[in-house]
Amino acid sequence: MNIKEASARTGLSSSTIRYYEKEALIPPIDRNENGIREIDDRIIRRINFVKIMRAAGMTIEALKKYIDLFDSEKNHKQEELKLLKEQKLIMEEKRDDLQAAINHLDYKIKHFDDHMLQTEAELNQLEKEHYEK
Structure with a gap:
């Protein structure tokens, strides 16, 4: 297939x-023969792998390192596995940070009316105190 x-x-x-x-x-x-790229399923699989890893936050540098190890004629299976595990930990930390932010927003949404009423009351009190001076 073409590009x-x-x-x-x-x-x-x-x-x-x-x-x-x-x-x-x-x-x-x-x-x-016309210089048009001919992309096969092997390339598509690699493109999809890179796409998924980039979407998950893996850096270009880490991807290059992994792909260099993977494509090497030498056996680097342990290094590949170590790098993948490291990347997984990084992604899990990002996921946990994102989940904490989502949980905080869920709380604020759930308690929006209560929070707004309390904040308005506090502001009204501050305004009242300001004008009484």
């Missing part, structure tokens, strides 16, 4: 796919 079809299939722009190729996040894409 436009790959873009539709992955939900990424053609420029993002070209960027991933330039940064070696995906293997070099073969081109046909």
Whole structure:
């Protein structure tokens, strides 16, 4: 498939796919005799992996390191696994921070009327005290 079809299939722009190729996040894409990229399922799988990891917050640098290890002819399975576990911990910390913020907003939404009434009463009292001076 060409890059436009790959873009539709992955939900990424053609420029993002070209960027991933330039940064070696995906293997070099073969081109046909007219110079048009011919993207196969192997490339699509890699694009989707990179897309998911980027959406989860994995840095380009960490992705490059992992992909370099993965694509190496030497066996780096333990290093790959270590890097994936580290990234998972980072993502879990971000998830926990996000969940704490969501919980706080849920509380504020649930108690919005109570909070607003109390805040208005406090402001009215402060205003009253200010004018009595």
